[in-house]
Amino acid sequence: xxxxxxxxxxxxGPAGYAAALEASVLGRDVVLVEKDLVGGTCLNRGCIPTxxxxxxxxxxxxxxxxxxxxLGQGSFVLDLAALQKRKASLLGATRQSMAKKxxxxxVRLIHGLGELAGPxxxxxxxxxxxxxxxQGARLIFDRLILALGxxxxxxxxxxxxxxxxxxxxxxxxxxxxxxxxxxxxAGAIGLEMAQFFQRVGAQVTLLEAAERIAxxxxxxxxSQLAAMLKRQGIDVRSGVAVSGLQQSKGEVIVHLAExxxxxxxxxxVAVGRGPNAALPGxxxxxxxxxxxxxxxKGALTVDASLRLTDRIYAVGDCNGQVLLAHAAExxxxxAARHAAGAVSGPYRPGSIPFCIYGDPEAMRVGLTAxxxxxxxxxxxxxxxxxxxxxxxxxxAAPHGLVKVVWSGERVVGVSAVGHGxxxxxxxxxxxxxxxxxxxxxxxxxxxxxxxxxxxxxxLLAPQEPR
Numbered sequence: 001x002x003x004x005x006x007x008x009x010x011x012x013g014p015a016g017y018a019a020a021l022e023a024s025v026l027g028r029d030v031v032l033v034e035k036d037l038v039g040g041t042c043l044n045r046g047c048i049p050t051x052x053x054x055x056x057x058x059x060x061x062x063x064x065x066x067x068x069x070x071l072g073q074g075s076f077v078l079d080l081a082a083l084q085k086r087k088a089s090l091l092g093a094t095r096q097s098m099a100k101k102x103x104x105x106x107v108r109l110i111h112g113l114g115e116l117a118g119p120x121x122x123x124x125x126x127x128x129x130x131x132x133x134x135q136g137a138r139l140i141f142d143r144l145i146l147a148l149g150x151x152x153x154x155x156x157x158x159x160x161x162x163x164x165x166x167x168x169x170x171x172x173x174x175x176x177x178x179x180x181x182x183x184x185x186a187g188a189i190g191l192e193m194a195q196f197f198q199r200v201g202a203q204v205t206l207l208e209a210a211e212r213i214a215x216x217x218x219x220x221x222x223s224q225l226a227a228m229l230k231r232q233g234i235d236v237r238s239g240v241a242v243s244g245l246q247q248s249k250g251e252v253i254v255h256l257a258e259x260x261x262x263x264x265x266x267x268x269v270a271v272g273r274g275p276n277a278a279l280p281g282x283x284x285x286x287x288x289x290x291x292x293x294x295x296x297k298g299a300l301t302v303d304a305s306l307r308l309t310d311r312i313y314a315v316g317d318c319n320g321q322v323l324l325a326h327a328a329e330x331x332x333x334x335a336a337r338h339a340a341g342a343v344s345g346p347y348r349p350g351s352i353p354f355c356i357y358g359d360p361e362a363m364r365v366g367l368t369a370x371x372x373x374x375x376x377x378x379x380x381x382x383x384x385x386x387x388x389x390x391x392x393x394x395x396a397a398p399h400g401l402v403k404v405v406w407s408g409e410r411v412v413g414v415s416a417v418g419h420g421x422x423x424x425x426x427x428x429x430x431x432x433x434x435x436x437x438x439x440x441x442x443x444x445x446x447x448x449x450x451x452x453x454x455x456x457x458x459l460l461a462p463q464e465p466r
Contacts, residue, residue: 001137003108005031007339008122008141010114010279013040014325015316015332016147017098022336024105031139032107033114035127038095040149042325045169048094049087050189053172053196054358056083060199061232061359065396078200081175110137116144116281120311143311143339144285146300147332148276150317157244158184158269164252165245165267168193177201178265182254184242186213188356190270191225194234195358204234205262207254209241214356218368218403218415220383225417228360228399275299275320285312304346306335313339327352351432353425360400363425366413366432367405369466380406380465384457386418390449395419402458410435411459424452431459 007023009016012034020032037044059076067073102109112124117138124137152167154160160167166174168189179202183194186208198204206213206229212222213229213236226236241257245267254262277300286309299320300308308314313335316328330349337343356362372379386392386400400418404411412435414428434440441459446452 002140003031003137004140005029005108006141007031007143007145007336008114008139009033009145009147010122011040011147011149011316011318012038012098012109013147013149013316013328014042015149015328015335016040016145017102017332018329019145019147019315019332019336020102020107021105022333023340024107026337026340026342028336028340030105030107031110031141032102033110033112033122033124033139035111035113038098038102038109039091040147041169042328043094043098044091045172046189047325049091049172050168050192050196051357052087052090053083054192056086057196057199058359061195062395064232069396071396080177080200084173084175087172110139112137114139114279116279116285118281119285122281141311143313145313145315145332145335145339146279146308146318147316147328148279148300148314148318150273150275150323152269153272153274154269155271158242158267158271159245160269161247164247164250164265165269168268168270171266171268174266179203180264181205181266181268182207182252182262182264183268183270184254185270185272186210186236186238187216187270187272188214190268191229191356192358193268193270194229195232198232198234202265205264206234206236207240207242207256208236208238210238212238214362216354217356217362217364217417218370220401220403221362221364221415221417224400225356225360225362228417231399273317273323275318275323277318282308285309305338306331306347307338322352324352324354351429353429355422355425357422359397360418361420361422362415362417363422363428364413364415365425365428366411368413368415369403369405372405372407372412373466377407377412379412380463382406382458382461382463384454384461386421386451386454389451389454391451392419392454402454404458404461406463409437411437414455414458416455420451423450424455427452427455 006028009032023030063074113127114122117123122139181202182205183190194206214222243257244255246253252267300314302319315331315335317323354364383403387398392398397419402416405413446456
């Protein structure tokens with residue numbers, strides 16, 4: 001069975017799904033190949049289920065916060081098994097809705113494993129995915145967009161077993177709360193899962209090999225975040241490497257590099273993710289992985305227009321530029337427009353927001369002071385604390401701050417940590433992209449009372465030269 005199409009897309013995560021819809025709007029004949037579940041990691045094993053878990057357990061942290069203020073007492077006990085059922089229902093309904101939207105847009109969705117069989121064709125093999133069977137289909141394309149996503153990575157010493165030593169997608173499937181949990185890695189995934197399991201009753205130890213948790217964030221943000229998590233009852237340990245894991249009598253012995261050990265019921269290995277760059281037959285399309293198409297991180301190396309070759313694009317996590325769902329979606333839309341001839345020239349995404357969810361939240365847009373210094377940029381910083389913010393006070397969560405980085409009179413970066421700071425992340429993107437000045441901030445009316453007022457205070461606070 002041979003089919004032809006204008007644009008063929010492999011992968012239906014945020015990048016591939018957005019690319020398919022964008023290309024269809026532009027009047028192109030589109031085929032989308034998915035080897036597993038529509039929505040990719042983001043919907044099925046990442047962004048969406050983790051936020052569902054955090055939302056379902058938020059009442060625990062809210063009740064504790066108000067109790068610390070001696071305003072009342074209470075408790076909320078989460079039924080994890082019931083949450084798993086709700087998660088399955090919501091994700092299933094979302095996948096169904098996405099498939100219907102693709103169908104309504106005229107996108108042909110084929111389930112199977114795509115393999116390049118030449119410079120302009122892909123053969124679909126069986127993969128065990130759900131939906132329209134595509135085994136044996138040969139697809140002739142004019143342009144190909146690879147949206148292969150990413151996968152969890154781990155060192156050999158932290159090999160998961162799927163029962164006691166778990167990856168992030170595996171721990172999202174458990175229906176019993178472990179008595180104790182060690183989370184290895186304090187990036188966004190580790191931080192969010194540590195908060196959830198602490199809320200629902202696990203004794204959580206958070207281990208980070210770097211000198212501080214959230215190591216990609218501003219050091220001041222990391223320090224505040226660590227203090228707030230410790231206040232919640234999480235055992236936060238940074239500068240601590242794990243040398244190995246050993247199972248013993250239904251527990252896991254965590255061996256720390258300095259010779260200490262830690263006994264826990266389960267371990268979450270959340271040390272990072274790596275790009276999916278393996279696609280059989282890429283060499284047949286002029287993209288030999290043995291020559292120059294893989295970066296040092298194992299990602300597909302693309303040009304300024306996100307192209308692997310003249311006819312093949314690589315978007316989202318697989319190109320290794322920014323492993324974030326919203327960045328992937330933005331790249332997917334651009335690649336579809338570029339492939340359709342609607343735009344030309346290089347891809348220029350502007351500022352990309354980085355977010356850590358939970359309570360507290362953290363966000364970053366643009367440069368930190370450290371990155372500005374590394375670029376040799378003359379800069380200054382201004383800041384404001386959340387302590388005086390009435391909304392933070394009402395939530396009994398007055399800890400945290402907003403920090404602004406300036407280059408001359410222009411805003412080049414905003415970072416924040418604390419209760420609800422993600423509320424103003426999009427405003428921060430606009431301010432950084434437009435290079436707002438102090439005068440521009442003074443001209444804007446900020447609603448009162450809101451968390452955004454602390455952003456305003458940070459922008460108008462005295463600047464400290466660096």
